[in-house]
Amino acid sequence: MKTRDYKRAYVWQLAVRIFHWANALSITLLIITGYLIAHPPAIRSTAEASTQFWFGYIREIHFMSAYLMFAVLFLRLYYAIVGNKYANWKVFVPFNKKGLTGIWHTIKHDVLLLNDKEYNYKDSVHVGHNNVAAVSYLAMFFMAIIMIFTGFGMYAANATWFLPKMFAWVPEFFGGDMNIRWIHHITMWAFILFVVVHVYLVFYHDWLEGHGESSSMISGYKFVRTERVAEANDNTENAVK
Amino acid sequence: MEQQENKNNETYYESVVRQGYDRRDFLKFVAFIGAYMGVESTSLGQIAKTLATKPRLPVIWEHFQECTCCSESFIRSDHPIVADIILDKISLDYTLTLMAASGHQAEAAKKATMDKYKGEYILCVEGSVPLGDDGNYCCIGGRSAIDILKESAAGAKAIIAWGSCATTGCVQAAKPNPTGATPIDQIITDKPIINVPGCPPIGEVMAGIIVHVVAFDRLPELDGAGRPKSFYSKRVHDSCYRRPYFDAGLFVENFDDENAKKGYCLYKVGCKGPTTYNACGNIKWNGGVSYPIQSGHGCLGCSAKNFWDAGSFYSREQAMGGGVESDSDTLGKVVLGAVATGIGAHAVLSNVSKRKELTRRIEAGQENEQKIKE
Structure with missing residues (x-):
C-alpha cells in the first residue's frame, strides 16, 4: 500500500476566517431571531408589559447581527482584491471553460457520486473552494445583498443614522413593505437551506478526503499532496510551507 | 384686501366671518390645523395671514371609480371650520356629491372655473380611472373618466389624489383588475401630484394638506411615493399605543382570548400596522375618538399599496400568486x-x-x- 506525503498549505487567511465565523454567527442569530420575529411564540405570562421587553431584545439582536454581517461583508470584499489566490474574487465567478468543466466534474463526482475511471486527485480534491462551492458563495453574496436591501429598507423608517436611511426608497420600489417583508422571509429560507447543505458538504469532504476540510476554517491550513507543490521554486515553496 | 364683489374672490377669513365665526375661532382653527400639519408654532402666523389675505384657492373635485368614502371622511373632519369653509368653498366650484348645482349647470360652472383660473386651480381626484375598453367603465355626463381627467388636469396647478383608489387603484385594481383601474399618477405625469392614500384618508390629514397648499403656496414635502411626509413618514405600528405589548412579546392569539380583552398587540392576528404608513395612531378618527387597533381589530393596511392583493387581513403571511394559499x-x-x-x-x-x-x-x-x- 502506497502512502502519500502531504504538505501543509496556508489556504484561508486570518481575515477570511474571521469573516467566515463572524458571518456564521450573525447568520445563525439572524435566522433564529428572524424566525421568532415572523412567528413569535405565545408566552403565557402574568407579568405586566412594563416589566418585559423580550421581543424588543429579539429584534435588537436581529439588528445588531445585521450590522455585523454587513460590516464583515465589506471586509471580505476587500480581501477579494488583496487576499491570496483562494480568496480572490475570480474564484467566485468560474464561468470560463475551465471553471464550467470543474463545476460539471464536481457535480458528477460529489453530488451524483459517480467515480472517475481512474482516480484523479487534481480534479477531485480541491485546495481552495471547488467550483460548485464557489458558485454557491456567489449566490450567497447576492442573497446577502437582497437581505441588506430589504432589511435596511424595512428598518429605514425608524432609523436616525444615514446608512440605513439610504435604503428608505426600497419598500416603495418593490411595491410596499409587505412585499419586501416577503422577499426578506423567503430569502431567510434560502439561507437556512444553504447552511444545511454547506455544513453537510464540509463534513462529507472531510470524511472522504481527510485533508482537514473542517479544521481549515479554524487553523487556515489544508493538507495537499506533495506532488501538487512545486519543490523547485523557492517562492512557491514558501507560499505553501 | 381685495373688495369682494365676487364671492369667489373672498378670502378664507372673510368667508369665516360671513358664516358667523369670530376671529378667535379662526385662530383656534389655524392652531389646530397647524398642529396636524406638523409645522412649527412660528409658522402659525403665516398660515393665519395667508388665510386672511389671499383669495381662496379654486378647487375642482372630480369623482371617478370610488365609493365617496374620502368625501365622507373629509366632511367628518374634526373641526367645524374645515367643513364649513373649505368644503363649502370647494362645493362652489365642482364636486359631484355635494354641490348644489346639477346637470348642465354644474358642468358649465366647472368649465367656467377651469377657464377663469387656468393654471391656478387645484384639482382633487377621488377614485381611479378605468383604462380598459376605451375607458367606458366609468362615464359621467356621457364622457369617460379618462377624458374628463385629462381635460381638468391640463389647467390644474397641482393635483391631489385622494384615497387609495386615486393613488394605487384600491379594490377595483385588485387582481384581476377587470376594468383596468389605474391610479392618477400613472396617467398624468406632467403635473405635481400629492398622493393621499387610505381607504379613506383621515379627514384632518386631508384638511391639513389643503391648508398647507393654500397657506404656503407650495406642495408639502413628499416622500418617494408622493405622500406628504408629515402624515405618512411613520408606520401605524410605530405610533401605536399597543406597541409596548409588541416589545414585551405579549400578543393576542385569538380575537376571543384573554389577551384580546387585555388589549395586547394584534400582530399575530394579522395586523398590518408594521407595514403601513399612516397617521392613524396619532390623529385617530372621528375627532380622535378611536382607530381600528384601538377598537380591537388589526390594521388592514388600507393606505399600503395593493393591500387587497396582500393576502388575508387576519394573517401576516402573504399569499403570493395565483391564489395558491401555501405560504x-x-x-x-x-x-x-x-x-x-x-x-x-x-x-x-x-x-x-x-x-x-x-x-x-x-x-x-x-x-x-x-x-x-x-
Whole structure:
C-alpha cells in the first residue's frame, strides 16, 4: 500500500476566517431571531408589559447581527482584491471553460457520486473552494445583498443614522413593505437551506478526503499532496510551507 | 384686501366671518390645523395671514371609480371650520356629491372655473380611472373618466389624489383588475401630484394638506411615493399605543382570548400596522375618538399599496400568486425536508459509491498508524 506525503498549505487567511465565523454567527442569530420575529411564540405570562421587553431584545439582536454581517461583508470584499489566490474574487465567478468543466466534474463526482475511471486527485480534491462551492458563495453574496436591501429598507423608517436611511426608497420600489417583508422571509429560507447543505458538504469532504476540510476554517491550513507543490521554486515553496 | 364683489374672490377669513365665526375661532382653527400639519408654532402666523389675505384657492373635485368614502371622511373632519369653509368653498366650484348645482349647470360652472383660473386651480381626484375598453367603465355626463381627467388636469396647478383608489387603484385594481383601474399618477405625469392614500384618508390629514397648499403656496414635502411626509413618514405600528405589548412579546392569539380583552398587540392576528404608513395612531378618527387597533381589530393596511392583493387581513403571511394559499414557511419546510432527505440519501449512497476510495485512504492511514514510533 502506497502512502502519500502531504504538505501543509496556508489556504484561508486570518481575515477570511474571521469573516467566515463572524458571518456564521450573525447568520445563525439572524435566522433564529428572524424566525421568532415572523412567528413569535405565545408566552403565557402574568407579568405586566412594563416589566418585559423580550421581543424588543429579539429584534435588537436581529439588528445588531445585521450590522455585523454587513460590516464583515465589506471586509471580505476587500480581501477579494488583496487576499491570496483562494480568496480572490475570480474564484467566485468560474464561468470560463475551465471553471464550467470543474463545476460539471464536481457535480458528477460529489453530488451524483459517480467515480472517475481512474482516480484523479487534481480534479477531485480541491485546495481552495471547488467550483460548485464557489458558485454557491456567489449566490450567497447576492442573497446577502437582497437581505441588506430589504432589511435596511424595512428598518429605514425608524432609523436616525444615514446608512440605513439610504435604503428608505426600497419598500416603495418593490411595491410596499409587505412585499419586501416577503422577499426578506423567503430569502431567510434560502439561507437556512444553504447552511444545511454547506455544513453537510464540509463534513462529507472531510470524511472522504481527510485533508482537514473542517479544521481549515479554524487553523487556515489544508493538507495537499506533495506532488501538487512545486519543490523547485523557492517562492512557491514558501507560499505553501 | 381685495373688495369682494365676487364671492369667489373672498378670502378664507372673510368667508369665516360671513358664516358667523369670530376671529378667535379662526385662530383656534389655524392652531389646530397647524398642529396636524406638523409645522412649527412660528409658522402659525403665516398660515393665519395667508388665510386672511389671499383669495381662496379654486378647487375642482372630480369623482371617478370610488365609493365617496374620502368625501365622507373629509366632511367628518374634526373641526367645524374645515367643513364649513373649505368644503363649502370647494362645493362652489365642482364636486359631484355635494354641490348644489346639477346637470348642465354644474358642468358649465366647472368649465367656467377651469377657464377663469387656468393654471391656478387645484384639482382633487377621488377614485381611479378605468383604462380598459376605451375607458367606458366609468362615464359621467356621457364622457369617460379618462377624458374628463385629462381635460381638468391640463389647467390644474397641482393635483391631489385622494384615497387609495386615486393613488394605487384600491379594490377595483385588485387582481384581476377587470376594468383596468389605474391610479392618477400613472396617467398624468406632467403635473405635481400629492398622493393621499387610505381607504379613506383621515379627514384632518386631508384638511391639513389643503391648508398647507393654500397657506404656503407650495406642495408639502413628499416622500418617494408622493405622500406628504408629515402624515405618512411613520408606520401605524410605530405610533401605536399597543406597541409596548409588541416589545414585551405579549400578543393576542385569538380575537376571543384573554389577551384580546387585555388589549395586547394584534400582530399575530394579522395586523398590518408594521407595514403601513399612516397617521392613524396619532390623529385617530372621528375627532380622535378611536382607530381600528384601538377598537380591537388589526390594521388592514388600507393606505399600503395593493393591500387587497396582500393576502388575508387576519394573517401576516402573504399569499403570493395565483391564489395558491401555501405560504413561504410551508414551502421552506417542504424544501428543507426534501434537502434533508437528499442529504440522508447522499450520505448512505456515498458510503457505497466511494467505498473503494475511502478504503484505500483508511488502509493507508492504518498502515501509517502502525508505523508510528513513540
